[in-house]
Amino acid sequence: xxxxxxxxxxxxxxxxxxxxxxxxxxxLRGNAAYWAWVTLLLALIGIGGWYYYLQLSQGLVTTNMTxxxxxxxxxxxxxxxxxxxxxxxxxxxxxxxxxxxxIKTVVLMGDTMAISAxxxxxxxxxxxxxxxxxxxxxxxxxxxxxxxxSMLAWDVVVLNGYLLLNLVISFYIISCHYRGCEPKLxxxxxxxxxxxxxxxxxxxxxAFLFSANHGREYWHHAILAPxxxxxxxxxxxxxxxxxxxxxxxxxxxxxxxxxxxHLAIVMTVSLxxxxxxxxxxxxxxxYNESEGAMSGHYLFLGLNGHDALVPWIWSALAMxxxxxxxxxxxxxxxxxxxxxxxxxxxxxxxxxEKGMGFVIPGFVPSTIGEIHEYAPNLHEVxxxxxxxxxxxxxxxxxxxxxxxxxxxxLRAPGVKAGKNICATD
Amino acid sequence: MSDxxxxxxxxxGADPQPTxxxxxxxxxxxxxxxxxxxxxxxxxxxxxxxxxxxFADFFQDHYQRMxxxxxxxxxxxxxxxxxxxxxxxxxxKDTPAIPGVVFGYAIxxxxxxxxxxxxxxxxxxxxxxxxxxxxxxxxxxxxxLNLHEGDHYYQGTVPEPGKYYLPMQCMQCDNPPCVKACPVxxxxxxxxGVVVVDYDWCIGCRYCMAACPYQAxxxxxxxxxxxxxxxxxxxxxxxxxPRPKGVVEKCHFxxxxxxxxxxxxxxxxxxxxxxxxxxxxxxxxxxxxxLENRAVFRLKEELGTEPKFWxxxxx
Numbered sequence: 037x038x039x040x041x042x043x044x045x046x047x048x049x050x051x052x053x054x055x056x057x058x059x060x061x062x063x064l065r066g067n068a069a070y071w072a073w074v075t076l077l078l079a080l081i082g083i084g085g086w087y088y089y090l091q092l093s094q095g096l097v098t099t100n101m102t103x104x105x106x107x108x109x110x111x112x113x114x115x116x117x118x119x120x121x122x123x124x125x126x127x128x129x130x131x132x133x134x135x136x137x138x139i140k141t142v143v144l145m146g147d148t149m150a151i152s153a154x155x156x157x158x159x160x161x162x163x164x165x166x167x168x169x170x171x172x173x174x175x176x177x178x179x180x181x182x183x184x185x186s187m188l189a190w191d192v193v194v195l196n197g198y199l200l201l202n203l204v205i206s207f208y209i210i211s212c213h214y215r216g217c218e219p220k221l222x223x224x225x226x227x228x229x230x231x232x233x234x235x236x237x238x239x240x241x242x243a244f245l246f247s248a249n250h251g252r253e254y255w256h257h258a259i260l261a262p263x264x265x266x267x268x269x270x271x272x273x274x275x276x277x278x279x280x281x282x283x284x285x286x287x288x289x290x291x292x293x294x295x296x297x298h299l300a301i302v303m304t305v306s307l308x309x310x311x312x313x314x315x316x317x318x319x320x321x322x323y324n325e326s327e328g329a330m331s332g333h334y335l336f337l338g339l340n341g342h343d344a345l346v347p348w349i350w351s352a353l354a355m356x357x358x359x360x361x362x363x364x365x366x367x368x369x370x371x372x373x374x375x376x377x378x379x380x381x382x383x384x385x386x387x388x389e390k391g392m393g394f395v396i397p398g399f400v401p402s403t404i405g406e407i408h409e410y411a412p413n414l415h416e417v418x419x420x421x422x423x424x425x426x427x428x429x430x431x432x433x434x435x436x437x438x439x440x441x442x443x444x445x446l447r448a449p450g451v452k453a454g455k456n457i458c459a460t461d
Numbered sequence: 462m463s464d465x466x467x468x469x470x471x472x473x474g475a476d477p478q479p480t481x482x483x484x485x486x487x488x489x490x491x492x493x494x495x496x497x498x499x500x501x502x503x504x505x506x507x508x509x510x511x512x513x514x515x516f517a518d519f520f521q522d523h524y525q526r527m528x529x530x531x532x533x534x535x536x537x538x539x540x541x542x543x544x545x546x547x548x549x550x551x552x553x554k555d556t557p558a559i560p561g562v563v564f565g566y567a568i569x570x571x572x573x574x575x576x577x578x579x580x581x582x583x584x585x586x587x588x589x590x591x592x593x594x595x596x597x598x599x600x601x602x603x604x605x606l607n608l609h610e611g612d613h614y615y616q617g618t619v620p621e622p623g624k625y626y627l628p629m630q631c632m633q634c635d636n637p638p639c640v641k642a643c644p645v646x647x648x649x650x651x652x653x654g655v656v657v658v659d660y661d662w663c664i665g666c667r668y669c670m671a672a673c674p675y676q677a678x679x680x681x682x683x684x685x686x687x688x689x690x691x692x693x694x695x696x697x698x699x700x701x702x703p704r705p706k707g708v709v710e711k712c713h714f715x716x717x718x719x720x721x722x723x724x725x726x727x728x729x730x731x732x733x734x735x736x737x738x739x740x741x742x743x744x745x746x747x748x749x750x751x752l753e754n755r756a757v758f759r760l761k762e763e764l765g766t767e768p769k770f771w772x773x774x775x776x
Contacts (some may be wrong), residue, residue: 095706096665097683103593106670106680166665166707167682169519173664175643180523180646180662188644188668200676251638251674330609404597404629404676427563 050211051448058214058446059437066436067284077429084422087415088163096166100413101370105399107164109412112391113420115425117153117389118242119264121198123272124150125235126302127295132228138292142280144442147206148434149276150235154199156427161191163419187245194238201231206438214441216451223351239264252398253328254335263313264390269306270356271386273299274379279431281376289439300375303382304363311360314353314389329395340403344409349393355385471564497614511545514538523646524555524659524698526589535661536698543703552626555698556720558652564714565654565741568628573734575619582730583630586715587701588693590685595712596630596727598678608760628735630727631656631677631712632768634758639678640671648709654769655714655739657699663708671718674761675768681706698748714738741769 066074091098101108127146131139162168173179174192183189205227212219243261249257277299283292321332335345362368362378369375401407412420440446517538521533536553543551580596587595599611603623604700611627620626638655639650648660648669670678684706696702697717715725719738723729728736739748751757755773762768 091731095681095683099682103670103680104676106667161666164666166667166709167663170645170662170664172524173647173662180526182641182646185641186644188642188666188669192644244748245668248642249638251670251761258472258687304541327607327609398671402614402676403674404599405607405611406613406676458761 050215056209057215057450062437062440062446063433070436073433074429077425077432080425081422081429084425087418088422091104091163091415091419092168095134096164098413098415100410100416102408102410104402104406105396105410107395107399108410109416109420110160110164112395113423114157115242115246115264115395116387116391117157117160118195118238119268119386120272120275121150121153122235122239122265122268123276124202125232126269126273126299127276128228128232128235130298132225133232136298138294139169139298141290141442142291142295144206144209144438145280145283145435146276146430147202148438149272151202151206151434152201152427152431154195154202154238155430158195158199159423159426160420161207163423187241187248190241191238191245194234194241198231198234198238199236201227205231210438210441213444214446214451215448220292236265239268245399246394249398251403252331253326254331255394255398256328257317259313259317263310263317264434266306266309266313267390269373269384270303270359270382273306274359274382274386277303277379278376278383281372283435283439287439287443289443296375300363300369300378303379304360304369307356307360307363307382309390310386311356312352322340330401332405334400335393335397339407342400342407342409344411345393345396345400348388352385352388352393355381356389359385362364414425463683475612476705479756516542518542518661521661523662532698539696539698539702543692547687547703549689549692549694551692551694551696553696553698553702554717556716557738558655559720560652561740561742563654563741563769564633564719565739565748565752565769565771566633566714567737567748567757567773569737569775570625570627571733571771571775572733573598573628573731574733574735575615575621575624576732578730579628579727579736582726583712585691586693586718586726587713588685588687588696588703590681590687592686593679593681593710595677595679596628599627599629600624601627627772628727629675629677629760630770632675632716632766632770633712635767635769636765638672638674638764638766642668642672644668651699653720655716656711657713657716658708658710659699660702660708660710661702665707665709665711674764676768678709678711680709745761 052236087098099108104380124146127139127143130136131143162171165171174181174189176183181189182192205224208227209219210222240261243264246252246255247257247260277296278301280291280296283289318332321329330339333339334342335349336344337343343432359378359381362374368377396410400409517534518534521535524532527535532555536555539553540551543549543553575598577596580594580598583589583595584591584593589595597613599608600611600615600619600621601608601611601624603625608627615621617757633654633656635650635651635654637650638649640656644664644666645662645664647664648656648658650656665680667678667680670680681704685704687703692703693701695717697713697720700716715723715727719725725738728738737747737748737751741748741752743749751773752771757771757773759768759771
């Protein structure tokens with residue numbers, strides 16, 4: 037949150053310093069459990085930082101990536117997280133387009149998750165760079181930005197744009213609530229509409245990043261973008277359901293059950309569509325198996341005795357299948373415990389299916405027929421955990437500061453601390 | 462002559478922007494300070510100061526945007542760096558493309574015996590890290606052109622009965638997907654049709670490696686393993702100069718040789734005469750003869766990458 041504020045300073049007609057200070061004070065105030073959580077995240081970040089330092093000094097040779105499998109765990113996580121970020125629209129659309137007031141109360145948490153996920157996604161690309169010191173080469177003007185030719189250039193634009201949009205919207209809403217007034221719909225509605233389309237675009241562009249490569253037939257499918265978006269609308273809502281329940285437990289932020297139910301239905305329908313898309317791909321790949329199906333063969337059945345990814349993908353599909361069943365059968369979905377299990381299975385299943393289960397087989401076999409298997413090593417896992425730590429810390433701190441404002445407990449000086457949405461519910 | 466061809470190489474669209482000029486002036490001042498610092502400091506044998514060089518390295522511009530002076534300073538700095546790092550005096554040049562020349566390659570697969578002399582000559586000529594090879598010779602079964610069935614790591618006596626050998630390297634596509642992929646324009650096709658990399662501009666994202674259908678791009682995962690005693694001192698900015706870690710590199714048809722009228726190292730090393738290299742625009746060249754009189758094929762032609770790298774058989 038503190039990252040976002042300086043650029044907003046001129047726009048916001050509010051006691052900015054005080055707002056910042058109040059927010060910081062909230063972040064630094066918490067019970068033992070809060071501090072234990074923050075310390076854990078800081079420890080993760082510290083360890084990840086150390087492993088990243090090793091990678092910086094020795095080069096990417098510290099990872100398990102090779103010239104054959106030239107993208108690995110980092111890009112797998114990146115792909116997953118772009119989807120999570122895009123899924124924030126599953127709150128924004130019903131809240132702002134269909135005027136669901138219950139969802140409107142939690143839409144800010146969706147934006148917060150989107151912001152954390154985009155930052156993580158960007159960090160995963162940065163740690164994957166061989167020369168992060170040259171990242172300024174991407175800046176238009178002083179660098180040379182290959183836009184619109186390069187799909188990676190598109191990704192840089194849409195991810196940063198999405199981050200900015202979400203920061204602007206969240207900041208506007210939260211700063212209004214801080215001053216005890218309602219945000220003016222006509223001010224932020226245009227941004228919301230742009231953000232909704234933008235959310236779809238970030239995942240579409242990320243899919244195009246892969247499907248553009250006609251030399252890698254496993255990625256070169258038109259169904260990729262729809263498939264990415266469908267699976268994003270599984271994992272995003274699943275994470276939100278879990279996160280919102282945690283928030284409800286540890287704070288007095290009102291999370292209506294109707295919101296959870298809405299997300300559960302979105303997740304279920306998306307799971308059904310995702311499995312259908314997977315089936316459609318499997319049929320096309322395997323009915324008449326061409327040379328291009330070798331990656332799919334490697335992933336699902338193994339190739340010439342190489343089968344490192346086979347257990348991964350089948351367990352992912354099993355998890356998604358069980359989650360779909362739980363979601364589809366109403367009495368099962370309505371049991372909170374089962375719903376939570378379905379969410380955990382969905383998150384892990386999608387993380388495998390569009391991470392390791394998607395990025396890696398694009399490189400196996402290589403474009404000229406070599407089979408080099410890949411699994412992440414300790415360095416990659418640690419650096420990745422560090423980035424997850426950063427994302428969770430950003431979410432924690434932002435939510436920590438936002439919740440009392442949303443609840444009406446924290447207000448600008450001179451503003452009556454009434455209108456408590458937490459009390460009305 | 463060299464100035465003129467320098468101008469030819471320049472990107473006309475990117476030049477006269479005010480921000481660009483301001484930045485260039487800033488960089489020039491920086492260069493001057495760096496040089497002054499080098500002169501006043503302990504003045505090491507190789508000249509120039511490490512700190513100033515590091516600074517100038519960081520701010521080094523894209524090759525296509527450098528003016529003649531900047532290129533000169535950069536080449537000198539590259540030579541100083543090689544001296545510092547390897548203790549070797551290298552000569553780094555940036556010979557421009559010869560007008561009217563587009564290079565192409567044709568391999569006679571009935572002559573190739575799989576000796577891999579080309580592979581090793583390439584490693585030595587191009588100062589490759591000893592764990593990297595631009596050329597891959599694949600041992601193929603007679604009766605099959607399926608790369609997936611070939612042996613990439615064959616050992617023992619060659620040629621083996623029932624086998625033929627298919628050397629692969631960068632195909633220097635005329636429609637290169639790698640160039641499109643690069644988010645910072647660190648790789649491009651030169652006037653002579655060779656796809657090159659500015660090793661000092663590449664950010665190491667490896668998207669070009671994902672885009673290349675021929676596995677022709679190689680990444681420096683760590684510091685290159687380059688024995689100082691084996692360094693080839695005749696180097697080119699876009700070619701075989703020592704590379705930093707964290708950047709992508711690839712075959713460049715031995716620019717340091719071919720732009721001076723010599724043959725690439727792989728062609729010279731081949732003991733069987735399987736390699737035909739030459740100017741595609743010269744109707745009297747040997748490669749044109751091959752293309753006009755033999756049944757030739759290219760790898761993955763269906764992808765539309767238009768490789769300038771052909772294969773043919775005798776008979």
